[in-house]
Amino acid sequence: MIWPLDKAKASSAATPASARTQRPSPLVRMRRNRKADWARRLVRENTLTCDDLIWPIFVREGANAREPVASLPGVERMSIDMAVESAREAFSLGVPAIALFPYTDPALRDPAGAEALNPDNLVCRALRAIRETCPELGLVTDVALDPYTSHGHDGLLRGEEILNDETVEVLIGQALNQARAGADMIAPSDMMDGRIGAIRRALDDEGFHNVQVLAYAAKYASAFYGPFRDAVGTSKTLVGDKRTYQMDPANGDEALREVALDVEEGADIVMVKPGLPYLDVIWRVKERFGLPTFAYQVSGEYAMIEAAARNGWLDGERAMMESLLAFKRAGADAVLTYYAPRVARLLRAG
Numbered sequence: 001m002i003w004p005l006d007k008a009k010a011s012s013a014a015t016p017a018s019a020r021t022q023r024p025s026p027l028v029r030m031r032r033n034r035k036a037d038w039a040r041r042l043v044r045e046n047t048l049t050c051d052d053l054i055w056p057i058f059v060r061e062g063a064n065a066r067e068p069v070a071s072l073p074g075v076e077r078m079s080i081d082m083a084v085e086s087a088r089e090a091f092s093l094g095v096p097a098i099a100l101f102p103y104t105d106p107a108l109r110d111p112a113g114a115e116a117l118n119p120d121n122l123v124c125r126a127l128r129a130i131r132e133t134c135p136e137l138g139l140v141t142d143v144a145l146d147p148y149t150s151h152g153h154d155g156l157l158r159g160e161e162i163l164n165d166e167t168v169e170v171l172i173g174q175a176l177n178q179a180r181a182g183a184d185m186i187a188p189s190d191m192m193d194g195r196i197g198a199i200r201r202a203l204d205d206e207g208f209h210n211v212q213v214l215a216y217a218a219k220y221a222s223a224f225y226g227p228f229r230d231a232v233g234t235s236k237t238l239v240g241d242k243r244t245y246q247m248d249p250a251n252g253d254e255a256l257r258e259v260a261l262d263v264e265e266g267a268d269i270v271m272v273k274p275g276l277p278y279l280d281v282i283w284r285v286k287e288r289f290g291l292p293t294f295a296y297q298v299s300g301e302y303a304m305i306e307a308a309a310r311n312g313w314l315d316g317e318r319a320m321m322e323s324l325l326a327f328k329r330a331g332a333d334a335v336l337t338y339y340a341p342r343v344a345r346l347l348r349a350g
């Protein structure tokens with residue numbers, strides 16, 4: 001411990017008792033509450049539990065296939081049968097929900113993303129298969145056209161423009177397709193204007209009143225999505241970038257407007273994405289709106305931690321837990337994270 005000691009007195013061999021009692025001593029010692037594990041546990045403000053986790057998984061065609069994604073070490077594209085296995089395991093570890101992302105056969109991708117509307121597409125088949133073996137697991141699906149378009153954009157492209165209203169029409173079809181296949185929670189990640197209200201209305205019209213809408217409300221045009229695009233096979237095909245629809249990383253107030261609109265349009269839950277570089281946005285959204293707020297620890301965030309951990313540059317397990325706890329402190333109610341099963345296993349063990 002370091003004291004603001006009086007140098008002259010400290011150097012004299014025999015310090016008189018009167019001087020010792022005058023040694024400046026802090027009345028408030030923050031360290032008292034940190035002195036032992038039991039004390040730290042009692043004053044802990046935030047905790048991470050399995051209830052905070054949603055696990056994003058990548059599905060592909062085939063059987064008995066698990067294919068690693070080079071830029072996402074530890075993450076695999078799984079055939080549906082393997083996805084069923086993994087989903088069951090995650091559920092038994094206490095993970096409440098998974099989010100499905102398809103690696104669509106490149107031959108099925110076209111400029112209009114028509115495969116998104118196919119009732120037997122990969123996501124729909126995966127939904128039915130997982131539902132059958134794991135009826136209690138929450139199933140979240142992504143609404144956006146990028147896994148299905150030949151140009152890799154989330155919407156329809158005319159020339160260099162991403163068409164908003166025409167895209168929303170297709171997204172409605174995609175959302176209904178997923179709801180019919182058994183999705184519990186529809187998560188539009190496309191950032192078109194007006195899609196939350198349009199999708200909510202369409203779901204209600206078809207009797208899907210209980211299907212939740214998780215709006216990727218504040219989604220930034222981020223470099224941290226790189227490994228995800230490898231996983232769904234759009235990093236090579238993407239024409240240009242997504243800056244005309246995803247948000248400018250420089251903006252915070254704008255995120256509040258985005259969230260306000262999605263709340264007005266009926267979003268049950270809002271999301272901020274990416275996560276760790278945008279904790280300020282999570283905090284502001286939670287403070288302002290007080291509704292369930294999720295965060296996405298995106299592929300690039302995961303890849304950064306894993307890369308350093310696999311190089312022995314940091315303690316991967318501790319970095320994993322600390323990064324996820326930070327989301328809780330910032331106000332997030334749940335986090336989409338590729339770490340979900342690992343965290344669940346760790347929490348269960350300890």
Ligand code: PBG
Nearest residue numbers: 144146189224225228298299300
């Ligand atoms: C696609 C979508 C993306 C992510 C989730 N849904 C990528 C993108 O917008 O290009 C990123 C997730 C991640 O990086 O882990 N609409």
